[in-house]
Amino acid sequence: MNKSFNWDNETDRCRIGATHITRIVDLDRQAFEPKIIFPAASGEVMQKKTANLNDHNFDQNTLVLFLSFHAYLVRIKNKTILVDMCLGNNKTRIERPIWHQRNGPFIENLKNAGVEPTDVDYVMCTHLHADHVGWNTKLLNGEWVPTFPNAEYIFSEKEYNHWRREDGRYSSEEQILHGSFYDSVMPIISSGQARLVPSNFNLGNGVHLEPAYGHTPGNIIIHIEDCQEHAILCGDTLHHPIQLDHPEWKTNFCSDPEQATLTRLNLLREYADTKTAILPAHFHSGDLGLISKDNGSYVLNKKLNTK
Numbered sequence: 001m002n003k004s005f006n007w008d009n010e011t012d013r014c015r016i017g018a019t020h021i022t023r024i025v026d027l028d029r030q031a032f033e034p035k036i037i038f039p040a041a042s043g044e045v046m047q048k049k050t051a052n053l054n055d056h057n058f059d060q061n062t063l064v065l066f067l068s069f070h071a072y073l074v075r076i077k078n079k080t081i082l083v084d085m086c087l088g089n090n091k092t093r094i095e096r097p098i099w100h101q102r103n104g105p106f107i108e109n110l111k112n113a114g115v116e117p118t119d120v121d122y123v124m125c126t127h128l129h130a131d132h133v134g135w136n137t138k139l140l141n142g143e144w145v146p147t148f149p150n151a152e153y154i155f156s157e158k159e160y161n162h163w164r165r166e167d168g169r170y171s172s173e174e175q176i177l178h179g180s181f182y183d184s185v186m187p188i189i190s191s192g193q194a195r196l197v198p199s200n201f202n203l204g205n206g207v208h209l210e211p212a213y214g215h216t217p218g219n220i221i222i223h224i225e226d227c228q229e230h231a232i233l234c235g236d237t238l239h240h241p242i243q244l245d246h247p248e249w250k251t252n253f254c255s256d257p258e259q260a261t262l263t264r265l266n267l268l269r270e271y272a273d274t275k276t277a278i279l280p281a282h283f284h285s286g287d288l289g290l291i292s293k294d295n296g297s298y299v300l301n302k303k304l305n306t307k
C-alpha cells in the first residue's frame, strides 16, 4: 500500500498504483487574511510556529495564509478525469476581484501535462462553489459552452438540487455563487453533458464518490484506488494545512460549519497514520500526501512523503 508514496514537486504529480495524478494550477498562492477563512485565527495563534506552516502556505511577516487553486488530472485505466475546476477565465466575479475577468494559463498547463481538452472523459466537482466549477465552461462567441466537448460532467445530485432550490431566493441570477451557477453549471446541464449522481457513486475504474457533507449540503470526496493504493481528493474538507494544527476550527466558507468540522475530524481520524494520500483542493504541492496523528492534532507527514 503506497509504500513509496511521494508527491514529486518537480513534475507536480504522484502515482497511485499505475495511475498518475497531476496538479493543474489555475491560480497559485492567493493570499488570505486568516480571519477571513477561520474566525478563531487570532494574531496570537498565528504567531506560533508549527510544522505544518511553511514559506509556501504562510507568510511569517504579514501572517497571511496562501491557498492554491488547481484541478487534479487523474489518468486511470485509459480514462482521463479532471477534478475541481478552479476559477476559469473571463468570469464576472465582482465580489472577488482576484477571480474577476481572469486570463490565466490553465488550458496551457493542461496541455503541458499532455492532455488536450478533447481528451477529457470525465469532469468532476466535489461541490459547486465558484472556485470549483470555473473551467467547466469557456466563453465562445459570447456564450458559455463546455470547455471539454467529449466529457461527461459528474455532479452530485444532492448538491445540484440544493443550489437549484437556493436560486429561487436570489433577486437576480448574478448573485448566486458569485454568478458561477449560471455561467459554469447551467450551461453544462443545457448541453446534456451533465450526469447527476447519488453522493455514494461508483464511477468504475477505481473511482468512487463518498458523501462529505458540511462544507456544502451535497459535498462529496473522491476516492482513487489502483493496485491496492489509495488517494482521496477531498476538496474543501480541509482548506489549509493550519487546520491540521486546529482541526476543530470552523470556517466562514462552510454552509454548515458544525457538520463540516465533524466531517473533517472523521476524515483525519480514519486516514491519519495510514498509507492513504490526502489531496485537498487548496494545498500546495509540498503539502500533499500522508498525514500523521500528533498529540491530538495532525501533521503533514514529510518523512514518509519524501523518497
Ligand SMILES: [Zn+2]
Residues within 6 Å of the ligand: 129, 131, 132, 236, 281, 282
Ligand atoms: Zn474551494
